[in-house]
Amino acid sequence: MFRPTRLPPTLRRFTVPRACRGVASVTPVLPEHSHGNLPSSQSPITPKMHFFNSVMEAGKQIPTYRVIDGAGQPLEGAEVPEMDRDFARNIYEHMAQLPILDDVLYNLQRQGRISFYITAYGEEATVIGSAAALAPDDEVLAQYRESGVLLYRGFGVDGLINQCYGTSLDTCTKGKQMPAHYGSKELHFHTISSPLATQIPQAAGVGFALKRDPSRRGKNCAVTYFGDGAASEGDFHAGMLLASTIPSPTLFIARNNGFAISTPSSEQYYGDGIAARGAGYGVHTIRVDGNDVLAVYSAVKEARRRCIEEGRAVLVESVTYRVGHHSTSDDSFAYRPRKEVEERKRLDNPLVRFRLFLEARGWWSKDEDEALKARVKAEVHAAYKRAEEQQRPELKEMFTDVYGGEQPWNLRAQEAELRGLVRKYGRSWEPWKAELKKFKGEGKEWLD
């Protein structure tokens, strides 16, 4: 073990850099003879030439943390996280809710009732396991496949479906966003934006703001979710560098689901996945089996604790598999064999793994499973029928809350143009008359 106090005075400078203290794996290798170090570095000078690529050497890849196996049994030596029956059942119920909601909304898109949808098939453990490990007021900056976090926080099925339909009941995005681009101020879930990875440096900024706020310092962290594809964007690196050099409680959760859209993750990097990058930024990092909800829960809980107690960033790489197509705009069988998907579904289903764990403890039964599925299905069907009866937000809402503060000139000009057109065609032209009826107030405020 490295004990600086026992070293001769010439070697005492080889202490663990301050930025790395607390990282158990950092153990400096001391050269036989001290040649000092350069002023901007703690790196010991050595006369031996040595190239390294530790994460690519055989057997040295970052391990993947797992708690339960495919049959729901704890691995030998694994510590099962402490949770009572109700907490565990609540996690499972939310996991089971996701694919049912996805089935219905996916089909509604296929019928042309909503314009777009994105499913989370196969990633239920990553999304719900992490949501369960966070505090309800941690600030979440998600990508677009994490609707389960909102469900877990109590957004409700109606909330999600109203957003997808763009009804007046979606008070956050008010019909201005694409379906599945949710947001909720009350639930600390920042509105999704489609340009990939923009949420990552924003999260580092939010984390820093939390650190500066005395009422939230040491209490909350910022959490950002992103895929392996988003991790290939420059914004990933900007966010990691920011959170590492201007320390902040920012939790980076990479969902490595095997694919961006058509690009497999093996083509997104040559190194050891996304976790390998954490060390480069001096960030505590763990790779976890993203299909094992107990491992995800434990890893994110510990990651959150470190984030908050140390006020520093942590990276979690959750390795999973995207079972569904990327979105309703994609046909994944154009770039991966159908057989591969069927095999993954059969071999490693996160829901089955956790259900078997619960059943082994006597915390869940087949009858309860069937009843849950029937109840959720009925709930989702009733919710989409309610959404179909809703009107869209008032026409003028199209131009409000796009930006904070005063409405900019370009939006004022667009609003004036639309008002003119509504006045011109809204009473006389049938297609416009029919269209106006879909909006709350039916455009009357502009017709009069």
Ligand SMILES: Cc1ncc(C[n+]2csc(CCOP(=O)(O)OP(=O)(O)O)c2C)c(N)n1
């Ligand atoms: C800046 C930017 N480039 C490209 C796209 C198009 N696009 C949307 S999703 C996506 C793939 C993202 O993959 P990943 O981050 O791995 O997340 P996943 O969809 O697999 O969950 C791409 C390329 C985009 N939205 N934004």
